[in-house]
Amino acid sequence: MSGAARIQVAAVARRSIVRTMRQPAMIIPAVFFPLLLLAVNAGGLDSATKIPGFPSGSYLTFALAIPFMQGALFAAMSTGTNVANDIETGFLSRLSLTPLRRTWLLVGQLSGVLVLGVVQAITFLAVGLVAGADLEAGAAGALVILALSLLISLGFGSLGAAMALRTGSGEAVQGLFPLLFVTLFLSSMALPRNLIETDWFRVVATWNPVSYLLEGVRSLLIEGWDLHALLAGFGCAAAIAALALAAAASALRTRMART
Amino acid sequence: MIATARAVAWRNLHNFFSNLALVLPAVIFPLFFFTAFAGGLSRISSVPGFDFPPGYTAFQFVFVLCQSAAFGGIFTGFSVARDFESGFARRLFLAAPRREAIVLGYVLAALVRAMFTIGLITVVALVVGMQVDGSAIDIFGLYGLALLLNVAAILFAAGVAMRLRTMQAGPAMQMPVFLTLFLAPVYVPLDLLSGWIEAVASVNPATALLEAGRSLISGRPEHVALAFAVGFGLIALFTVWAQRSLRSAERAGA
Numbered sequence: 001m002s003g004a005a006r007i008q009v010a011a012v013a014r015r016s017i018v019r020t021m022r023q024p025a026m027i028i029p030a031v032f033f034p035l036l037l038l039a040v041n042a043g044g045l046d047s048a049t050k051i052p053g054f055p056s057g058s059y060l061t062f063a064l065a066i067p068f069m070q071g072a073l074f075a076a077m078s079t080g081t082n083v084a085n086d087i088e089t090g091f092l093s094r095l096s097l098t099p100l101r102r103t104w105l106l107v108g109q110l111s112g113v114l115v116l117g118v119v120q121a122i123t124f125l126a127v128g129l130v131a132g133a134d135l136e137a138g139a140a141g142a143l144v145i146l147a148l149s150l151l152i153s154l155g156f157g158s159l160g161a162a163m164a165l166r167t168g169s170g171e172a173v174q175g176l177f178p179l180l181f182v183t184l185f186l187s188s189m190a191l192p193r194n195l196i197e198t199d200w201f202r203v204v205a206t207w208n209p210v211s212y213l214l215e216g217v218r219s220l221l222i223e224g225w226d227l228h229a230l231l232a233g234f235g236c237a238a239a240i241a242a243l244a245l246a247a248a249a250s251a252l253r254t255r256m257a258r259t
Numbered sequence: 260m261i262a263t264a265r266a267v268a269w270r271n272l273h274n275f276f277s278n279l280a281l282v283l284p285a286v287i288f289p290l291f292f293f294t295a296f297a298g299g300l301s302r303i304s305s306v307p308g309f310d311f312p313p314g315y316t317a318f319q320f321v322f323v324l325c326q327s328a329a330f331g332g333i334f335t336g337f338s339v340a341r342d343f344e345s346g347f348a349r350r351l352f353l354a355a356p357r358r359e360a361i362v363l364g365y366v367l368a369a370l371v372r373a374m375f376t377i378g379l380i381t382v383v384a385l386v387v388g389m390q391v392d393g394s395a396i397d398i399f400g401l402y403g404l405a406l407l408l409n410v411a412a413i414l415f416a417a418g419v420a421m422r423l424r425t426m427q428a429g430p431a432m433q434m435p436v437f438l439t440l441f442l443a444p445v446y447v448p449l450d451l452l453s454g455w456i457e458a459v460a461s462v463n464p465a466t467a468l469l470e471a472g473r474s475l476i477s478g479r480p481e482h483v484a485l486a487f488a489v490g491f492g493l494i495a496l497f498t499v500w501a502q503r504s505l506r507s508a509e510r511a512g513a
Contacts, residue, residue, distance in 0.1 A: 040441045043456030047306045047447050178284065178291075185295040191302060201298040 008100050012108025019082060020112030030074035030116060031123050034067035038128070041066070041190070048191065055192055056134070056222045064128040065217035066189055068149045069210060071120035072156040073180050079113045080160030080173035087168045087255070096256050106248055110157050117153030121146050137220040144230070148216055151237040156180070158244035165251035187211040209236040260360040267351065267364025271338050272371055285334055285372065289327035289380050293319060297387075300446060308451055313390040313477050320384045321401065321472040322445055325465070327380060328405035329412040329436050331373030336416020336432045339365055343424035343508070358509065362417055362501055369413035370406060377405060392478035400483060401475040404468050407490030412436055414497035421504035424511070439465050448473075464489045 021027065042060040049059050056062045086092045095105060125135075125142055135141055159180075164173050187210040188196070196202040205211050216233015219226035275281050297319040304315040311318045342348040348361075355361050385391075391398065416432040423431065443465040444452055452460055460466050471486030
């Protein structure tokens with residue numbers, strides 16, 4: 001990266017981070033809601049651990065992977081709303097008059113979501129461990145969870161940016177939130193795939209990449225080091241991030257051409 | 260009073276049914292929860308001690324029924340907040356001879372909206388093979404409980420909307436209801452819960468409604484009188500709340 005590029009990325013990134021961190025309405029739901037749902041589900045579904053073949057004796061440990069995904073969905077909305085706001089207020093149009101390159105603009109815009117991702121991952125893991133969840137992979141496993149969580153946040157953040165750049169409307173981005181949530185619910189979120197009884201649901205969960213993201217985090221918490229689960233998790237996260245970044249870059253090219 | 264209530268209800272229902280952005284979430288979310296819970300968690304019925312003869316689909320149907328009834332009330336509360344934010348409520352206040360009729364109109368609208376959603380969910384549940392062991396009277400009782408919850412929810416939400424008079428009040432309407440419902444025995448019966456959630460669920464009024472509703476659909480009614488008492492009690496409580504909020508809105512000049 002050249003000196004000019006570094007300056008461009010730093011300026012946009014700083015703005016993105018400061019803007020994200022200055023909005024409690026974006027940070028609090030993204031951290032608080034997933035923890036609230038974790039508490040409710042871990043309590044309500046604890047008896048699921050009595051199902052023969054359930055991989056853990058603690059539903060809290062099993063469910064601790066879910067907040068990482070929910071946090072990423074909130075991150076998608078956060079990035080999408082911020083980018084849409086830049087379009088609606090004309091900020092993006094003004095940026096297009098500067099020598100700033102599109103690639104660096106996108107990288108900079110995603111910095112806020114990555115910082116939010118770090119805050120979320122550390123909070124979820126810390127609260128989970130304090131509440132009694134296991135971390136079979138140890139301290140190194142925590143670092144891998146953090147890395148996977150960041151990759152997931154990058155993927156979903158890029159998806160939010162792509163949506164915003166395509167539609168140009170914050171309201172449209174908010175309206176797409178339920179669609180993202182559906183992907184979480186139709187996954188192995190609540191039970192392992194081999195314990196899902198309904199055939200069509202198990203098939204959908206098996207094809208749903210979100211299942212592998214959850215299972216990647218979950219493997220470190222429950223089993224320790226499961227290379228297969230980790231490769232699938234990181235592979236799906238990288239694929240989502242690559243596709244979403246490409247979609248966002250394409251949408252940005254169209255948007256900048258329009259302005 | 261009836262004419263005013265009817266006019267307010269008609270306007271709200273017209274706005275609701277002519278706007279896909281309002282209809283779709285009201286229908287899709289309950290169906291989505293029903294699919295995710297009844298489909299994805301059906302194995303929970305094999306947990307030792309889980310005894311519900313009609314099956315897990317019927318078990319979760321009662322929760323989704325109560326949830327959609329309650330959220331039918333909350334979503335109507337959003338309309339109340341929008342009317343205040345846009346200034347329409349001020350004009351309503353000037354035109355209505357008795358302002359309680361405005362609240363009654365919103366309650367009627369919430370009831371119709373809930374019946375629409377509940378009807379759709381019931382059709383879907385029956386199509387996917389939900390087993391109903393209760394008699395017609397039992398099922399009538401189940402829907403009665405759901406509608407009581409709907410009325411309580413709209414009175415609560417309308418109260419919040421009339422006090423805060425902004426769409427920003429949405430989370431203040433949604434979160435308490437969401438939490439109350441999810442801190443009840445959602446996935447398993449009360450006696451299979453343990454720890455802090457059992458303690459909370461035992462004193463949660465939504466538990467009485469859910470447990471009685473499940474007993475009705477299984478044809479083994481239990482604690483139904485208690486559930487109806489809770490339903491009417493909530494309505495009485497939130498009627499006072501809504502009335503006081505109406506006075507607050509009047510004092511503020513809407």
